[in-house]
Amino acid sequence: MTSAHDNQQGPPDQLGPATIGQLVAHAAEAYGDREALADGEVRWTFARLGEEVSAAARAALAHGVRHGDRVAVWAPNSRQWITAVLGAVSVGAVLVPLNTRYKAAEAADIVRRSGARLLFTARGFLGCDYDALLLNSGEDLGQLSGTVVLRDDGEPAPGPAAPGGPETPGGSGGPGPSHGPTLAYDAYLAAGRAVTDAELAARTRAVGPDDLADILFTSGTTGRPKGVMTTHGQTLRVFAEWSRLVTLRQGDRYLLVNPFFHTFGYKAGILACLLRGVTMLPEPVYDTDRILRRMAAESVSVLMGPPTVFHGLIHHPERDRHRLTALRLAGTGAATVPTELVREIREVLGAPAVFTAYGLTESAGVVTVCPTDADAWTIAHTVGLPLPGTELRIVDPAGEPLPTGEPGEVVVRGYHVMRGYLDDPEATAQAIDADGWLHTGDVGVLDDRGFLAITDRIKDMYVVGGFNAYPAEVENVLRGHPDVADIAVVGAPDDRLGEVGVAFVVPAADTEPDPEELTAWTRERLANFKVPRRYHLLPELPRNAGGKILKGELRRTARKGGLGT
Structure with a gap:
């Protein structure tokens, strides 16, 4: 049955901005002196926000961001996130956001596969220096040629190349200049002052409604984002x-x-x-x-x-x-x-x-x-x-x-x-x-x-506190544990988080997997929301005649509770 509701709750809005750059300019003009943002002690009007985004757009041009270049961001919510991203996207960059709960290997995989040339990141968020984590990971970062620290809320990460100024080749303790310099956000913005109004206007006009604005990575049932x-x-x-x-x-x-x-x-x-x-x-x-x-x-x-x-x-x-x-x-x-x-x-x-x-x-x-x-x-x-x-x-x-x-x-x-x-x-x-x-x-x-x-x-995805979790990705990690012979993960209702992961484990020969050890193993390799909260040990997984795991049966069992961690 087809359902198409073209008049849900009234007629659609009139035609408005066609690109994100046009949207920023529209908001600055339409809402002007109204408060657009409050972040700590900083309060900006829509007009001021427009100026800050323009400064970030100039900086992107100054640092060689071309139309269609991918720009990744691995940082928490802040005004700097807003201005840096809107500035880059306004002049034709394609946004590639990274989950702040990712481990370095997960983030590096997306940076590499997206072809990101520039990375916006942060230091001090929940005790993490994201630039150091990524650049020190030893992972292949593909075409990445520069990193910008949007916000530094903590002490610089220890390392042999701790920053001594606004620019540090390779980042804090990073692998060297092969991935370009690491800049503080102020230094990044400063370079944009040399970009003329005409250059900025030309690049903004070159962006059209059919151009890519972003690439958001989402895991599928295969576990590959x-x-x-x-x-x-x-x-x-x-x-x-x-x-x-x-x-x-x-x-x-x-x-x-x-x-x-x-x-x-x-x-x-x-x-x-x-x-x-x-x-x-x-x-x-x-x-x-x-x-x-x-x-x-x-x-x-x-x-x-x-x-x-x-x-x-x-x-x-x-x-x-x-x-x-x-x-x-x-x-x-x-x-x-x-x-x-x-x-x-x-x-x-x-x-x-x-x-x-x-x-x-x-x-x-x-x-x-x-x-x-x-x-x-x-x-x-x-x-x-x-x-x-x-x-x-x-x-x-x-x-x-x-x-x-x-x-x-x-x-x-x-x-x-x-x-x-x-x-x-x-x-x-x-x-x-x-x-x-x-x-x-x-x-x-x-x-x-x-x-x-x-x-x-159908895809077996479940949602933990608002974050999508995909069983295949978790299962692939747990299969690497020496005490696990076979594994199936399903979602089960949870009063606080909506759903949580429940793992059904077939032990390897002569072993008895410890839930706490399995949790630690998984937490080292995946974001915390993906880690199962409960475990069942089974002699074998239920399967149909074709060998497919009966996850419906496992979900029913999971709702009754299991061996906790």
């Missing part, structure tokens, strides 16, 4: 619609707790704020104590995040001591959302407008949005209506549409579908069929209103 390519025009059209549907409006104050390396943080955060004249309040990490204080002090009106964010606020013992009366809009999803949580967001936190949504990186982040005024059951049990101007179907394994109420694979078609996977035409052809339908790998059902409910995941 794939680079999703999306254009300027797609991104802006999707988030102009999304911003309108969720009722984001001029004057809102939006606490940006979702990480900028994710579509939700960057596009539904930074770009949406520029589109609608909303004040950005970036947070590098989610800490409930700090969030409560800042929400009260900054009169936060918009908060979005996975259920764990709202669960933490609602149940915080000192919540009543903080004035949260400005909160009006709350967005959640990316995991199971209890009906009671929706009611508590409205009644306890006092946010009348609540929504859930569904999307994937391959759809520019959005497929459906549930109206903010829907009843609590609908918000919790569905993900709403398709994005205006797009199509959605539920199909059987042969690709034939199914009737209302019948479960099947969710497929979507429209302007929001990715341009493809980077350097992977085979995977692209598997994801997008000859008629342009993107096969999501998710199982869903449409009700008689056209609302979509997601009931299962």
